[in-house]
Amino acid sequence: MGGDRGAAGEADLVVALYNPASRTRREQLVRAVEVLREHRAPGTPTVVARAVGSDAESVTVTALAELDLDAVDMRTLLIVGSSTTRVVPGDPPRVYTPRWYPA
Helix, strand or coil: HHHHHHHHHHHHCCCCEEECCCCCCCCCHHHHHHHHHHCCCCCCCCEEEEECCCCCCEEEEHHHHCHHHHHHHEEEEEEEEECEEEEEEECEEEEEEECCCCC
């Protein structure tokens, strides 16, 4: 996350991390989530999509404060929403971010 580590969190953009951590390389994921938690509300919708497209596929929708980092590995796409990201309840739940920005 470059020179200003808070820039991505402060920008209130949706952040997607692809293959964010291996069993031995966890520190980058931990730090990225720490930075996002500094700038995002605890209830920010977060998607943990693992092994997408395979028989082992799983997609979990949670809140940023409840994110289980142990569920994230090299087969994961982690998406942390913005302040406008919404969850539509259902089975499975749907997550979307409107293409408009508050004034």
